[in-house]
Amino acid sequence: MGASVRNSRRGNLPSESNTFVGRGSELARISSLWGSSRLLTLTGPGGVGKSRLAVRAAHAAQAAFPGGVWLVELSDLRNADLLTNAVAEATGLTEQTLRPLLVAVCKHLDDGPLLLVLDTCEHVLDECARVVQELLAHVPGLCVLATSRQPLGVPGEQLLSVTPLPLGEHDDAVGLFTARATAAVPSFALTDANRADVAAICARLDGIPLALELAAVRLRGLPIDRLLRGLDSRFDLLVSPARPRLARHQTLRTAIGWSHELCTPLERLLWARLSVFAGGWDVEAAEFVCHGGPLDAEEILALLASLTEKSIVTRESHGVAGRYRMLDTVRTFGADWLTGLGEQDAVRARHLDYFRWTARQGEAEWLGPGQRMWAERLSVEHANLRVALEQSLAAPERETALELTGTLWYFWFACGFADEGRGYLERALRRAPEHVPGHTLATWAHRLVTVAPDDVDAAESVSAAYVWLAQERHLPVPALPLTGASLAVRGESARSALLYGSSTQGPGGGGGAEFFQLLTLAVQAYLLAGQGAFERCAVVAERLRAACAKRGELWMRAWGDFFVALAGIGLGRPQDALVSARAALEAKWRVHDRFGTAAVADLLIAAEAAGGEPERAARLLGVGTRLWYAAGLPQLGDIETTVFRREYARRLRAVLGDTAFAEAVREGRGLSPEAAIRLALDGTPDGVPDGDRDSAPGGADL
Incomplete structure (x- = not known):
């Protein structure tokens, strides 16, 4: 194999979307510390540039970590218990394991020197400290770069305080403001005539990168001198004579507040309501969740465009078309405003309703031509699904959580999130008695994502739970493929063959009925291959492929292809x-x-x-x-x-x-x-x- 293959990089670092300015001394310090410490935490206030610095440092360090450089973004994680799941997901580990997930993550990462970047740890600090300590103890080649407003407190942790950019007419703060101003207004240029005003703006904003970027965007509508005067008057309103300088965190909130005041009332309202999303949103979701009162759904697209122009909202330019997100600091400001409006419960309820509907639509269309689209969509919406799941588990109506966790069975089972699904399903089942609607669905889903290969008892429990579900929903009860597999494990092949006699008959239905009908054929092919009956295995696998082709389904059809191939090898x-x-x-x-x-x-x-x-x-x-x-x-x-x-x-x-x-x-x-x-x-x-x-x-x- 050529050198290009041997030197291929592994990791998930995003490309840098704009010019990186300054931080030369910090980058040099980070590079020098890898030889003496395996855990480095970048600390500092919100908006000071910790995340961007960490990503830049990670890009620069790739050659030193042939095992990969992996970014785990934690700002959207609301439940600290899912931190290990977030690490597993970001590093490409499917959660289809019955081992403790942290053990599986340690084994997965134990593949040569690698770097794990944990971004925005402060809201899950204790769990971050626990997980990092375990990872460092059991993965010798691992280094961790964390960003947090406070240290993790793990033994051996090295700290690097990230401070605002240096001020002065020729320093980094002016360089960053100029770069962002030029991006916002291509005709803008730093000249001897405006250099002093730019430096004054940077000083007024204390050199905080996020504040500088928000201010630079205002040049689309204001000349540089008007921008400076606007900052002076806005900040003076909030500064008492006894405090001529603002604290850094107050400066940032003031800068965001100033941007807030320059928004129209409807833009402010949308900003507040958008704060309930995690990990981004698309236009359809924004229209459903954020409409109401003075804000019509038809106005939301134009308002999103306006907020994007003001750099309150960012439109994602890669991977997903028509998707938006907000920086965590900006979203927090919006969430505070939403609470002040007294709307948080209503908007969160609409968020939950939207993602319940999304989950139901995905289930209905999973075994069809939209399967790949749904796998992509739910993966993109994973952070929002977690928010909706937490909201459902806090709702007084216990059936809400049962329905949502159970309806997502296909996401947990087929898309690699079995461990997380088990956790949510167990929480939902614990808080609801058996007679509550949705209990049977959640029970079946829990058993489905808990079954392990060759586990006879677990396989039988999945089939038994499906019988209950089919009877509850008045669906035809197909033959029980997993029970058939269990009998085969016990050597009762003749009886298992009888169970499969008419297993493909009957219409499909919700709650996995079609899934079970297709799974029956897959397991039958598996049993026949195990008995060396390859001709018959190929016939059954072809029936499976044909049944899936009628639906335009990919996931189960691939198992048909698998067993056709297995039979081909045997023949x-x-x-x-x-x-x-x-x-x-x-x-x-x-x-x-x-x-x-x-x-x-x-x-x-x-x-x-x-x-x-x-x-x-x-x-x-x-x-x-x-x-x-x-x-x-x-x-x-x-x-x-x-x-x-x-x-x-x-x-x-x-x-x-x-x-x-x-x-x-x-x-x-x-x-x-x-x-x-x-x-x-x-x-x-x-x-x-x-x-x-x-x-x-x-x-x-x-």
């Missing part, structure tokens, strides 16, 4: 198997199913080896190792000790020799996610599959 048709396995892999990758991606990658090892491509098979052995750990598995032991891997390692080593085999495995394990998928799809590590994503499932690289 000695490796080239046919490759075609089906690659189709399965691309579908699993597209719908964010890391578990399925890893399983198909293993199947491709066998197909490539059988097709006479031992070197490629060995590289895929390395790829598969990474994919399995990214999936939070194995649940029942070390992936390297499985019979499959031991056997293929033995075969491939015998063909290639020890040195070539070890090098191929190492290269496969070191590939970036996109290169790994490309290697599996067409044998080359260059580029990405058609319809590629900016990141792997869940918004982060594997």
